[in-house]
Amino acid sequence: MTDKSVQKYTAAAGGWGALKSVTKSWIASEKPLKNLRALLKTNQDHGFDCPGCAWGESPENGLVKFCENGAKAVNWESSGRQVGPDFFARYTVTKLLEHSDYWLEDQGRLSHPMRYDAQTDKYVETSWEAAFALIAKHLNQLDSPHQAEFYTSGRTSNEAAYLYQLFVRAFGTNNFPDCSNMCHEASGHAMKQSVGVGKGTVVFHDFEKADAIFVIGQNPGTNHPRMLEPLREAVERGAQVVCFNPLKERGLERFQHPQHPLEMLTNGDAPTTTAYFRPALGGDMAVMRGIAKYLLQWEREAQQNNTPAVFDHEFITTHTSGVDDYLAQVDATSWDEIVEQSGLSQDDIQLAATMYRKAERVIMCWAMGVTQHKHSVAIIQEIINVQLLRGNVGKPGAGLSPVRGHSNVQGDRTMGIDEKPPEWLLDALDKRFNFNVPREPGHNVVQAIQAMEQGQAKVFIGMGGNFAQATPDTPRTHEALKQCELTVHVSTKLNRSHLITGKDALILPCLGRTEADIQNGKPQGVTVEDTFSMVHISYGQLPPGSKLLRSEPAIVAGIAKTTLGENSPVDWDELISDYGNIRDLIADTIPGFSDFNVRLNHPGGFHLSNPATHRNWNTATQKAGFAANALPGQLLPEQLPAGVTPDLILQTLRSHDQYNTTVYGLDDRYRGVFGQRYVVFVNQTDISRLGFSDGDKVDMISLWNDGRERRAKGFTLVAYDIPEGQAAAYFPEANGLVPLESYGEHSYTPTSKYIAIRIEAAKADNRIPVQQS
Ligand SMILES: Nc1nc2c(c(=O)[nH]1)N[C@H]1C(S)=C(S)[C@@H](COP(=O)(O)OP(=O)(O)OC[C@H]3O[C@@H](n4cnc5c(=O)[nH]c(N)nc54)[C@H](O)[C@@H]3O)O[C@H]1N2
Numbered sequence: 001m002t003d004k005s006v007q008k009y010t011a012a013a014g015g016w017g018a019l020k021s022v023t024k025s026w027i028a029s030e031k032p033l034k035n036l037r038a039l040l041k042t043n044q045d046h047g048f049d050c051p052g053c054a055w056g057e058s059p060e061n062g063l064v065k066f067c068e069n070g071a072k073a074v075n076w077e078s079s080g081r082q083v084g085p086d087f088f089a090r091y092t093v094t095k096l097l098e099h100s101d102y103w104l105e106d107q108g109r110l111s112h113p114m115r116y117d118a119q120t121d122k123y124v125e126t127s128w129e130a131a132f133a134l135i136a137k138h139l140n141q142l143d144s145p146h147q148a149e150f151y152t153s154g155r156t157s158n159e160a161a162y163l164y165q166l167f168v169r170a171f172g173t174n175n176f177p178d179c180s181n182m183c184h185e186a187s188g189h190a191m192k193q194s195v196g197v198g199k200g201t202v203v204f205h206d207f208e209k210a211d212a213i214f215v216i217g218q219n220p221g222t223n224h225p226r227m228l229e230p231l232r233e234a235v236e237r238g239a240q241v242v243c244f245n246p247l248k249e250r251g252l253e254r255f256q257h258p259q260h261p262l263e264m265l266t267n268g269d270a271p272t273t274t275a276y277f278r279p280a281l282g283g284d285m286a287v288m289r290g291i292a293k294y295l296l297q298w299e300r301e302a303q304q305n306n307t308p309a310v311f312d313h314e315f316i317t318t319h320t321s322g323v324d325d326y327l328a329q330v331d332a333t334s335w336d337e338i339v340e341q342s343g344l345s346q347d348d349i350q351l352a353a354t355m356y357r358k359a360e361r362v363i364m365c366w367a368m369g370v371t372q373h374k375h376s377v378a379i380i381q382e383i384i385n386v387q388l389l390r391g392n393v394g395k396p397g398a399g400l401s402p403v404r405g406h407s408n409v410q411g412d413r414t415m416g417i418d419e420k421p422p423e424w425l426l427d428a429l430d431k432r433f434n435f436n437v438p439r440e441p442g443h444n445v446v447q448a449i450q451a452m453e454q455g456q457a458k459v460f461i462g463m464g465g466n467f468a469q470a471t472p473d474t475p476r477t478h479e480a481l482k483q484c485e486l487t488v489h490v491s492t493k494l495n496r497s498h499l500i501t502g503k504d505a506l507i508l509p510c511l512g513r514t515e516a517d518i519q520n521g522k523p524q525g526v527t528v529e530d531t532f533s534m535v536h537i538s539y540g541q542l543p544p545g546s547k548l549l550r551s552e553p554a555i556v557a558g559i560a561k562t563t564l565g566e567n568s569p570v571d572w573d574e575l576i577s578d579y580g581n582i583r584d585l586i587a588d589t590i591p592g593f594s595d596f597n598v599r600l601n602h603p604g605g606f607h608l609s610n611p612a613t614h615r616n617w618n619t620a621t622q623k624a625g626f627a628a629n630a631l632p633g634q635l636l637p638e639q640l641p642a643g644v645t646p647d648l649i650l651q652t653l654r655s656h657d658q659y660n661t662t663v664y665g666l667d668d669r670y671r672g673v674f675g676q677r678y679v680v681f682v683n684q685t686d687i688s689r690l691g692f693s694d695g696d697k698v699d700m701i702s703l704w705n706d707g708r709e710r711r712a713k714g715f716t717l718v719a720y721d722i723p724e725g726q727a728a729a730y731f732p733e734a735n736g737l738v739p740l741e742s743y744g745e746h747s748y749t750p751t752s753k754y755i756a757i758r759i760e761a762a763k764a765d766n767r768i769p770v771q772q773s
């Protein structure tokens with residue numbers, strides 16, 4: 001391809017490229033010095049928690065750690081420009097809809113509460129009191145509290161999340177669709193079943209002790225850059241890093257750290273990867289089954305030859321249940337099935353199994369390449385099975401590590417943002433607050449969209465996030481939102497969700513995590529929980545982007561007080577006057593948080609204890625359970641139109657210059673794509689097979705037999721080193737191809753990493769171009 005906008009990236013991940021990219025985004029913002037000061041507070045005591053990802057730090061590590069993404073996230077939030085009444089007076093909502101997601105967020109910070117006026121098709125300024133009154137009116141006139149949906153995105157602090165769930169439950173429903181439903185839901189479900197706890201079992205220091213780290217379906221170079229450091233450190237001390245990813249992701253191949261300038265000067269690359277396997281999409285369960293099959297074969301040989309055992313028999317006997325059924329299932333799975341479904345050769349699987357066996361302590365990490373499939377729960381249970389065979393759970397340097405995305409997505413669940421709340425939580429709320437806690441399960445993301453589509457849900461409230469773009473089946477989801485009587489978004493930046501309005505609509509602008517939150521004359525901190533279950537406090541430092549901004553806890557309190565009135569279970573104003581009061585309630589009702597306010601004084605915060613790390617299993621059998629699932633076999637959906645073979649199987653993934661639906665820039669440096677996002681990566685062999693050339697413009701059509709056409713228009717074909725039969729395009733541009741009914745078994749997570757598609761030549765100019773700002 002001669003197009004300058006697609007180039008091969010040859011340098012390592014991190015390094016000068018990362019610094020250059022950060023510097024560029026700094027210079028583009030109006031307040032470089034202010035931002036630099038802000039950044040230096042990130043993840044230190046008395047600074048603010050990085051609003052980037054959920055990766056944790058070594059608690060003793062005093063060094064200021066930052067990465068390119070953290071820098072971008074901080075910078076993005078502290079934009080000097082305001083999106084307020086003047087801005088909205090210039091555009092109708094219909095006009096704003098013509099702009100790209102990138103342009104919308106790039107306009108600056110939301111500064112005033114705004115109400116949609118359907119007559120003029122414009123947002124107009126409103127007061128906080130009028131906004132709260134409008135919400136209360138709509139909520140209180142519903143026939144049932146279950147007709148409202150309360151979404152949460154994972155940046156929301158523990159304090160805000162706790163108040164939010166308290167308000168919503170006092171209002172009377174468990175309708176908590178949550179970004180987690182689209183993210184690590186399968187991890188939580190599978191782990192709860194198998195080891196009794198829905199969170200990772202490792203802490204930061206375990207990475208320093210591991211002999212092998214398996215990285216499955218995760219792209220840390222782009223999405224968790226700070227994780228590259230322990231990976232590199234592991235390789236340096238001779239530990240193995242074993243990656244499973246159909247794409248050769250740059251950050252997993254080689255790595256340079258931007259804070260080690262010496263290495264950059266000598267241009268010394270440290271390899272992070274000792275083996276890199278490229279499975280079929282959705283093939284990881286078969287890979288893991290293959291590893292188990294080798295372990296079983298070697299265990300039998302060891303028994304015959306009287307050589308040291310391969311399985312950890314003591315662990316299996318003392319701590320697990322179901323091993324016989326599971327091993328029978330392993331025996332019953334043929335190599336033909338394993339090879340066919342994994343996309344790897346038997347030799348490759350043997351190599352992976354050999355590396356696994358060689359290590360005494362293994363951490364298995366995974367992310368969206370594992371969790372966004374139809375059979376994700378079974379994939380994760382198979383990862384756990386393999387770990388249980390060698391006792392790799394609940395000992396130092398070993399364990400299970402679902403690497404979370406949003407910086408407080410894990411904390412939000414801990415605080416009770418859960419549409420299927422555990423009994424103990426409801427009992428605790430019941431006892432502490434003395435109101436009739438709703439007991440029936442609420443809606444997850446997919447069910448919330450279905451309920452709005454069918455007119456069963458009439459009010460949508462979003463605590464952060466960008467529901468209209470992050471969800472599947474985009475045009476259909478937009479129609480569902482538009483049917484609502486009221487849509488409300490608590491946000492920092494303008495996004496498309498604000499433009500997909502219900503009959504009434506509100507934008508409520510809130511403080512970001514980097515900004516000082518003063519209540520009652522005193523600075524308030526909020527707490528977050530990282531992927532290693534470390535809880536720490538975060539104090540915003542920067543002056544707020546506008547005088548009218550309110551904090552998320554204050555906004556929840558305002559809505560709650562106005563809606564519940566005399567039926568309020570708590571004094572909302574008192575809670576907001578000092579967030580320590582909210583933490584006292586958390587301490588009273590959520591296990592692990594006793595003396596919450598006191599323990600926060602510990603530098604680096606405190607660890608929420610996790611029974612599985614001590615080999616206490618909170619399952620029905622009080623043991624860790626082997627899960628004897630059959631391989632899924634045919635992965636193609638049953639809903640494929642009769643007689644049709646897909647051209648390709650598409651996964652949707654993240655680029656380098658984005659944070660979920662927030663697009664910081666139009667470059668995907670490591671994949672060599674510049675200035676554009678409407679691209680689809682396909683193997684050259686497939687491009688030729690399908691009768692196209694590299695650089696051609698195509699439409700992608702999703703194959704799902706329900707009478708709806710799902711078409712993504714005008715994507716440029718990019719010849720790429722990707723396994724044959726696969727394609728990859730960016731989230732959220734390709735979300736319209738994911739059918740709402742295509743979701744994971746048990747998890748309800750949209751299958752964003754497995755979409756059967758057909759491609760055809762694009763009609764000229766059938767798509768709005770992405771505007772640069
Ligand atoms: N810069 C940046 N950082 C982020 C985010 C962001 O958007 N931008 N988002 C945050 C959030 S909310 C999350 S959840 C995390 C997400 O972090 P990731 O899970 O790393 O995100 P994805 O880009 O969705 O990529 C998943 C990876 O899985 C691979 N993959 C896809 N299908 C399969 C499969 O079937 N098997 C295997 N083995 N691999 C597969 C893809 O090639 C890709 O490399 O990142 C967080 N951090």
Ligand SMILES: Nc1nc2c(c(=O)[nH]1)N[C@H]1C(S)=C(S)[C@@H](COP(=O)(O)OP(=O)(O)OC[C@H]3O[C@@H](n4cnc5c(=O)[nH]c(N)nc54)[C@H](O)[C@@H]3O)O[C@H]1N2
Nearest residue numbers: 153183464465466470490491492493495652660661731752
């Ligand atoms: N096809 C496809 N779809 C996916 C995925 C995929 O891989 N493929 N990934 C899924 C995953 S893992 C996730 S987590 C979801 C993400 O879904 P969401 O969490 O809903 O989306 P984000 O893009 O993170 O939300 C960005 C918006 O949050 C607001 N915001 C930013 N900071 C703050 C804050 O501090 N407070 C408040 N109140 N608002 C703030 C800004 O207005 C910004 O526009 O998307 C999911 N959707």
Ligand SMILES: [Mo]
Nearest residue numbers: 183184405406
């Ligand atoms: Mo996520």
